[in-house]
Amino acid sequence: MNFSSKLLENAVNEFSRLPGIGQKTALRLVLHLLNQPADDVTKFSDALTKLKSEICYCAVCHNIADEAICEICNAPKRDKGLICVVEDTRDVMAIENTNQFNGVYHVLGGLISPMDGVGPSDLSIDSLINRLRENDVHEIILALSATMEGDTTIFYLYKKLKDFNVQISTIARGISFGGELEYVDEVTLGRSIVTRVPYERSIA
């Protein structure tokens, strides 16, 4: 693209480095910002600079936080003996939105993926084991994505954790609520028949 201004070109290039944003979208966003009051643009760029410089990661669960220990780990009503292991902060938000979980989290910061060069040592697995050693944990829920990387990570964690006196569970897999059988893929449907649950349990 031929930009009429170096400043414009810089801003567009910075925007188009974000995932899923090409040059045309970037230009549209930049021109939108250019039409906003100067205060709004300053607020926008301040929010980003501050985010990067002041953000903390909870020392216990590694979730994004404003303090050294996050709100969830600090909450007295939460069951500290029930740890839900997730990939990143988005998964914490997703599970929090369900209002079905009253334990604490452990954010791995990724999944084991040799293709992307992510090994077990890149994830916060050691600190999970320390939490198990130092606290009275009765159950660990492995709430990872149902992908190759997720399954690999679950298997690795299971091998690491199975010698501790703690129950290890994974979240249930099966057809979604509202899902119609004819559109469900055969692997999911097949597994959901094999791992069927007594009706009394499913309405508990």
Place this chain on the structure above:
Amino acid sequence: MNFSSKLLENAVNEFSRLPGIGQKTALRLVLHLLNQPADDVTKFSDALTKLKSEICYCAVCHNIADEAICEICNAPKRDKGLICVVEDTRDVMAIENTNQFNGVYHVLGGLISPMDGVGPSDLSIDSLINRLRENDVHEIILALSATMEGDTTIFYLYKKLKDFNVQISTIARGISFGGELEYVDEVTLGRSIVTRVPYERSIA
């Protein structure tokens, strides 16, 4: 959404105010930035602040520029007697990309749109008339979108400009190159028959 951090929430809110970006996309972009080196994030926010504070608009054509007069208006090889009137800087870029135009531009900064509260006085129409008065202009090309607002603006400009000794033209409308007749809407197809051109002219 339940954010685990106020800083994160602020950054996501700022991003989600951009057009076409919702909360989920904003969160994805912010988490991506959070994983980048601090330098990159600083570069990103600096590019935006600088853009807003240092950008100029060309005193002649009102296009976005780094100097008081833009490169196109300054270029000695450009035909200053041929002015192409466009809506905004994106249209200048689009026409420059064609390499088919050797005149100069005039950026209106919008189109007349009573629905959005944009009247003729909000656009740089007076300065266009001044350019006509003070320079030796032989042709004005009205290259505006083929929408209701574009047509209204073209009609308004035509009424304002027709008493000057200058040829007023609009860009050709018709079917696109590569367009298949059966998929062309009937208004475009009908007009392209009415405004047909002799074959010798169409290959000139």
